[in-house]
Amino acid sequence: MELLELEKVEKIYQQGEIEVPALRGVDLTISRGEFTSVFGPSGSGKTTLLNLIGALDKATRGKIYFDGEELGEQSKNELAMLRRKKIGFIFQSYNLIPVLTALENVEFALRIAGVKNGKVSRKKSRELLAEVGLEGMEDRRPNELSGGQKQRVAVARALVKEPSLVLADEPTANLDSETSQEVLEIMLDMNRHLETTFVFSTHDPLVMDYARRLLEIKDGRITQDKNGREPGEASRRLGPDYSEKADGQEKE
Amino acid sequence: MYLLRIAFRNLFRRWKRTLLIAGMLMLAVLVFLFMESFMMGIFDLSFNNIIDFETPHITVGRAEYFAEVEDDRERALEETFIPENDLLEEIRGLEGFTALTPVLDFSADFVAGRYDYPVLVRSVEPETFPEVFKNQDYLVAGEFVEPGDEGVVIGSQLARFFDLEAGDFYTLRFQDKQGSFNTLQGEVRGIVTVPHPEMNMNTVFVSREQAAAALGLEDESVSQLMIRMADRDQARERAQSLGGQLAGSGFEVRSYRDTSDFLTALEVFGYVEIYFILVLFLLVGSIGIISALVLAALERVEEIGMMKALGLKRSQIVRVFLVEAAGIGLLGGAAGVILGLIGVGFLTTLGINLDLIMDPEALGLPLAGRLYGSWNLSSFVVMFVFVVILAVVSSVIPAYWAASKNPVDAIHHR
Numbered sequence: 001m002e003l004l005e006l007e008k009v010e011k012i013y014q015q016g017e018i019e020v021p022a023l024r025g026v027d028l029t030i031s032r033g034e035f036t037s038v039f040g041p042s043g044s045g046k047t048t049l050l051n052l053i054g055a056l057d058k059a060t061r062g063k064i065y066f067d068g069e070e071l072g073e074q075s076k077n078e079l080a081m082l083r084r085k086k087i088g089f090i091f092q093s094y095n096l097i098p099v100l101t102a103l104e105n106v107e108f109a110l111r112i113a114g115v116k117n118g119k120v121s122r123k124k125s126r127e128l129l130a131e132v133g134l135e136g137m138e139d140r141r142p143n144e145l146s147g148g149q150k151q152r153v154a155v156a157r158a159l160v161k162e163p164s165l166v167l168a169d170e171p172t173a174n175l176d177s178e179t180s181q182e183v184l185e186i187m188l189d190m191n192r193h194l195e196t197t198f199v200f201s202t203h204d205p206l207v208m209d210y211a212r213r214l215l216e217i218k219d220g221r222i223t224q225d226k227n228g229r230e231p232g233e234a235s236r237r238l239g240p241d242y243s244e245k246a247d248g249q250e251k252e
Numbered sequence: 253m254y255l256l257r258i259a260f261r262n263l264f265r266r267w268k269r270t271l272l273i274a275g276m277l278m279l280a281v282l283v284f285l286f287m288e289s290f291m292m293g294i295f296d297l298s299f300n301n302i303i304d305f306e307t308p309h310i311t312v313g314r315a316e317y318f319a320e321v322e323d324d325r326e327r328a329l330e331e332t333f334i335p336e337n338d339l340l341e342e343i344r345g346l347e348g349f350t351a352l353t354p355v356l357d358f359s360a361d362f363v364a365g366r367y368d369y370p371v372l373v374r375s376v377e378p379e380t381f382p383e384v385f386k387n388q389d390y391l392v393a394g395e396f397v398e399p400g401d402e403g404v405v406i407g408s409q410l411a412r413f414f415d416l417e418a419g420d421f422y423t424l425r426f427q428d429k430q431g432s433f434n435t436l437q438g439e440v441r442g443i444v445t446v447p448h449p450e451m452n453m454n455t456v457f458v459s460r461e462q463a464a465a466a467l468g469l470e471d472e473s474v475s476q477l478m479i480r481m482a483d484r485d486q487a488r489e490r491a492q493s494l495g496g497q498l499a500g501s502g503f504e505v506r507s508y509r510d511t512s513d514f515l516t517a518l519e520v521f522g523y524v525e526i527y528f529i530l531v532l533f534l535l536v537g538s539i540g541i542i543s544a545l546v547l548a549a550l551e552r553v554e555e556i557g558m559m560k561a562l563g564l565k566r567s568q569i570v571r572v573f574l575v576e577a578a579g580i581g582l583l584g585g586a587a588g589v590i591l592g593l594i595g596v597g598f599l600t601t602l603g604i605n606l607d608l609i610m611d612p613e614a615l616g617l618p619l620a621g622r623l624y625g626s627w628n629l630s631s632f633v634v635m636f637v638f639v640v641i642l643a644v645v646s647s648v649i650p651a652y653w654a655a656s657k658n659p660v661d662a663i664h665h666r
Contacts, residue, residue, distance in 0.1 A: 051660050054561070056560075056561060056659045056660050056663070057658075057660045076566075077565060080563045080565050081563065082563075083560075083561060083563040084562065084563025085563070089561045089562075091558070091663060093554065095554050095555065095557070095558035095561075095663065097258060097558070097559075098555075099258055099261035099262055100257070104254070104257070107254075108254050108562070109562055112254075112562050112563050112564060
């Protein structure tokens, strides 16, 4: 069953009097449980696409259906409610709230999503932190965590409310290869046992290797759509240095 | 609850900045409370000195007498009167009445040696005068006026001016009721130093019997009846009610505030001044809060974006900033109130030696010596609440500005 449907979606940014098209008539369907990576050069429209399907921005033209509901017709508050309940975000720079501990950062997302019972939200947040390998670090603040640990907290925060969709924008950009692989394994594991849909935007060959479906985007258009891949097969075979080796192979 | 927690912790995120702005608000509260206490102390003491040494709670005289005194600053002898029993009974029947003394004031030149100086001569009834006034308690030499006495009691400054001591001779030169020049002569019986500097120079006391005869008036003639009440606060109301009772009789009733209109005007000016200072301080504090929140919003753009991505509404993000600003207001207000309590506590118990910081005489204030502050506890509460409200109000625009950021721009603003 489809979670997302995009019909002739266009996004045009206005820069003074100049119109800059970021997406040019994108048609796309993403089903539940997909583990999809969108790749392409800088400025190709990856992040714009993620913003639109994450209900953070509205399309200039075309329609986006999330769970059968058209996003363009919804108010700002309705979109905020949708993000609260159904969408998790992971960003390159983690964007954790620095005054909250790891546990509080995760729990905060759950409370916003509507879980009123403090005991329940704390228990669930602890469990998720344990699942991403941060047991015993719950009370640390972001400045006491490494980059990889912060991104794990961000993953836990995105997943704790059991969203239908997790959008990850360059999630490994600030991580070393080994940590990137660990974080991707965690997300893949979550995708498998929670059936959460993941959509990544990335330049990282490692992330692309982990995707079951690969979408290439160029000049605001989807130019390639490969589905049915075995996630992480190459990187597991080649180890954490997969990205460098893959880069080397490309150069050769 | 989480939003409150974030707001509270954000307060200490840039603790130096928070302390700086809270410090400015604290200073505003502290300066206001201290200045208000000081000002209240000045005017409290000034009015008390006027009541104790110059014109008591209530004064009754002929309406024309007051009018002429105000017009040409001369004491009008033709407007003196002999108080009738009905009038005295009416005054004694006033609620809160404590004491009454008749006074006969007139203008004269004080002459000693080759010099003279214009003074107000207050002819008093020595038996009842101490029940209303306290001048006699401030004798520094000799004795106070006694019935039938030919002596005079003068202020210490006048004594210094003429180089007089108790027992030295004086002459008072004046015009009697008919306009003929007359004199009173005798010994300086006593010298007083009252905490009302002007009176130490320009007022002398003589016995009423002696003065009335020299002025060509009947023995019982008075220019004013001076009344002491149990409580200063009720004086104006009682003066008004007595004025109502005496309407049409030709008498006018004045409270101590009516007779010291200069001081009343000065009091208003004093309060305007401290409110002006307060506004300046608060303006700086308010600008501080606005700039701190704008800086905070700029520093936290990504966080705000993330909060929006998590599904927080604009109003919820605004609330985080408002609570943070309220926190700064609470810190500044509480510190100001605590330091204010200490400062005002010192001022009310230890006082300040006025001679060290100002010249009350030059300002025309009837006070000298040590000044004690006054407590106004309602000001502590009002200032605290006011500072918190000001902090919140100042933060409304920057808070909305921060919360209105587009989540896409906010998240990817780098």
